[in-house]
Amino acid sequence: xxxxxxxxxxxxxxxxxxxxxxxxxxxxxxxxxxxxxxxxxxxxxxxxxxxxxxxxxxxxxxxxxxxxxxxxxxxxxxxxxxxxxx
Amino acid sequence: xxxxxxxxxxxxxxxxxxxxxxxxxxxxxxxxxxxxxxxxxxxxxxxxxxxxxxxxxxxxxxxxxxxxxxxxxxxxxxxxxxxxxxxxxxxxxxxxxxxxxxxxxxxxxxxxxxxxxxxxxxxxxxxxxxxxxxxxxxxxxxxxxxxxxxxxxxxxxxxxxxxxxxxxxxxxxxxxxxxxxxxxxxxxxxxxxxxxxxxxxxxxxxxxxxxxxxxxxxxxxxxxxxxxxxxxxxxxxxxxxxxxxxxxxxxxxxxxxxxxxxxxxxxxxxxxxxxxxxxxxxxxxxxxxxxxxxxxxxxxxxxxxxxxxxxxxxxxxxxxxxxxxxxxxxxxxxxxxxxxxxxxxxxxxxxxxxxxxxxxxxxxxxxxxxxxxxxxxxxxxxxxxxxxxxxxxxxxxxxxx
Numbered sequence: 001x002x003x004x005x006x007x008x009x010x011x012x013x014x015x016x017x018x019x020x021x022x023x024x025x026x027x028x029x030x031x032x033x034x035x036x037x038x039x040x041x042x043x044x045x046x047x048x049x050x051x052x053x054x055x056x057x058x059x060x061x062x063x064x065x066x067x068x069x070x071x072x073x074x075x076x077x078x079x080x081x082x083x084x085x086x
Numbered sequence: 087x088x089x090x091x092x093x094x095x096x097x098x099x100x101x102x103x104x105x106x107x108x109x110x111x112x113x114x115x116x117x118x119x120x121x122x123x124x125x126x127x128x129x130x131x132x133x134x135x136x137x138x139x140x141x142x143x144x145x146x147x148x149x150x151x152x153x154x155x156x157x158x159x160x161x162x163x164x165x166x167x168x169x170x171x172x173x174x175x176x177x178x179x180x181x182x183x184x185x186x187x188x189x190x191x192x193x194x195x196x197x198x199x200x201x202x203x204x205x206x207x208x209x210x211x212x213x214x215x216x217x218x219x220x221x222x223x224x225x226x227x228x229x230x231x232x233x234x235x236x237x238x239x240x241x242x243x244x245x246x247x248x249x250x251x252x253x254x255x256x257x258x259x260x261x262x263x264x265x266x267x268x269x270x271x272x273x274x275x276x277x278x279x280x281x282x283x284x285x286x287x288x289x290x291x292x293x294x295x296x297x298x299x300x301x302x303x304x305x306x307x308x309x310x311x312x313x314x315x316x317x318x319x320x321x322x323x324x325x326x327x328x329x330x331x332x333x334x335x336x337x338x339x340x341x342x343x344x345x346x347x348x349x350x351x352x353x354x355x356x357x358x359x360x361x362x363x364x365x366x367x368x369x370x371x372x373x374x375x376x377x378x379x380x381x382x383x384x385x386x387x388x389x390x391x392x393x394x395x396x397x398x399x400x401x402x403x404x405x406x407x408x409x410x411x412x413x414x415x416x417x418x419x420x421x422x423x424x425x426x427x428x429x430x431x432x433x434x435x436x437x438x439x440x441x442x443x444x445x446x447x448x449x450x451x452x453x454x455x456x457x458x459x460x461x462x463x464x465x466x467x468x469x470x471x472x473x474x475x476x477x478x479x480x481x482x483x484x485x486x487x
Contacts, residue, residue: 038113044127064126070116 021051028079030066031058036073039065047075048085055085097138097162104131105153114147138164193368194223195254196392196399202260205243213240214258221401222369225251255398275327275479278311278472280304284336287468294330310334310472327479334472337446344431344461350419355385356411364405366390371405384409421459425452428461436465443469 015022021035033049033056040055041048042065047058063077103111108131115122120143125134136144141157148155170176197219199210214220217233217240230249237247237258245263249256278294283305286298294311298304311330364371387410392403419427429450436445447466452459 038116039109042109042112042125042127042132068112068116068125070119 019052021054021056023056025079028060029076031075031079031082033073033075035071037071039068039073044077049073049075053086057081057083057085059083093135093137094161095163097160097164098135099138099141099157100133100135100159100161101141102128102131102133102156102158103153104156105151107151108132108153111147111151111153114151115144118143118147120144133158138162190401191254192225193254193401194219194221194225194228194251194256195368195401196221197256197258199258199260201262203262205241205260205262210237210241210244210258210260213237216240219249219256219258220369225254254401270329270331272329274329275313275477276329276474277309277313277477278330278332278334279475280306280308280310280334280336281471281473282306282336282338284338284471286334286336288335289332290334291330291332293328294332296332298334304336304471313477327477330474332472333470335468336471338467338469338471340465340467342432342435342463342465344428344435344463345458346419346424346427346431346461347458348419348424349457350417352415352417354413354415356413358411360409362407362409366392366401366403366405368401374404384411386410419459421452421454424454424459425461428452428459432461432463435463440465440467443467 024032036049038050040050047063049056059081060077060079066074066076120140122134122136217236233249234247243263246261248259285303297309297312313327313330315326315328317324363374387408390405393400449464451462
C-alpha cells in the first residue's frame, strides 16, 4: 500500500507537490514566472518577485514587467543576474 | 488592434505613480483584479495606463498605501464625447447626415446595364421601368427575382439576366441570346417569276430548273426558275415538283421625278432660346425657371444632366427644355440652288430606296418650268428580281409527286 502511494507521489510534478514556482527563461531577455504571489521591488535595474517558497531577484538593465496577473509575471529586459533569496 | 479599439472606446488614463510603497500598490491592484498595462519604472516613479472605470475604483487603494496617483493623459471616446458635449449642433449634424445617408441609400439612384452589345438599351430600360426598376424606386419594395423573370419574358433576346442593387446602384447584367438562323422549311412546289422587267445579269439556282439565260430580257411575271425537274437516270425517268430556290439578278431601270417650287418657304431657327429647367431628385422634379417662348412657332429640344461622382451617377440633376423661336421667310430659288436641293433630295431617295442594291448608272436632268424646277432621274439598279409563285397541282399530278 505504501509502495503504491510512493509511486503515485513520484508520478506527480514536483512544482505541484511542493508549491514551487515555474520559471521559464528566453535567453537573458525574458523570464516567465508562474506561481508568484506579488512584487516586492520594481525598478529598472532590479525586480524582486515573491513566490511561496522563495523570493526571486532579477538584476539587469532596463527591466520591466511586461505582464502581470495574480499568479503570473513576465519580466523583460537585459537580465544580468538571477538570484533565489531563501 | 482590437484590444486597442476596445480600450479607446472605453477610455483610458495614463497615470504616474509615486510614493513610498508602489510595489504594494501594484500587488493590491492585482489582488483586486484591476487591469493596467505598460507599467514602467521612471525616476522614483512609475507610469502606466489604466481603464477609466478602474481609475475611479482605485482611490481607496491609494489612500491605503499612501502613494500619489497623478493623471498624465486622458484618451478615448468618453473624453471626446465630454469635450464636444457642449456643441450639440455637431452631434445633430452628424446624426442627421447618417439618417439622410441611410434614407437615400434605400432608393435606386441609377440603373447600370452591362452586357447589352447588340440589344437596344432603350428597350431594356423600358422593360425595366415597366417592372418598376427605375431611378427613384424604393429598393426594399423591389423583388429582384421577379424582375429578372419578367425581363426575360418581355425581352426574348435576353438569355440570362441578373439584377443586383448595391449602394443605390442597380446593376443589370445581361447575356444576349444567339438567335438561330431561319431555315427554309417550305416544301410546297413553286416557281420563281420575275418581279419586274429587266435584263438578266447573273443566275444562282439552288433548286429547280433555270429557264432564262444571262443577258436575256425578261418581263414582269415571266417564269425564271421552274419547279419541274426531270430525272436523269432511266430508273428515275419521272417528273418531280420541287420548291424552287435561287437568286436571279437583273438590271432594272427606274425613273423618278423630284419637284421643287421657285418660291420656297424657309424655316430659320433663332439664336435666342428660352430654357425651362427642372431640378430632379430621385423621381421628383422641382421647377427652377419658368421662361416661355415669345413667338407662336417654336421647336423644342430636351436634355437631362445628372451629377456624377467617382463614376457614380447621383440622383440629382437638371432636366431642361429649350424652346427656339422659328422665323419663316420666303425665298426665291435660282437654277443653281435648285440643282443642289434637288440632287440632295434624289440622293436621300436613293439611300432609302436603293440602299440595299447596286446602282449601276444614274442620270439627272433638270427642267425649269414657270413656277417650279423638275429633276428627272434615271437609275439602272442591279437587284434580285426572283419572287416565288406557288403552283397548283391537280389530283393526277399529285400522284406523280
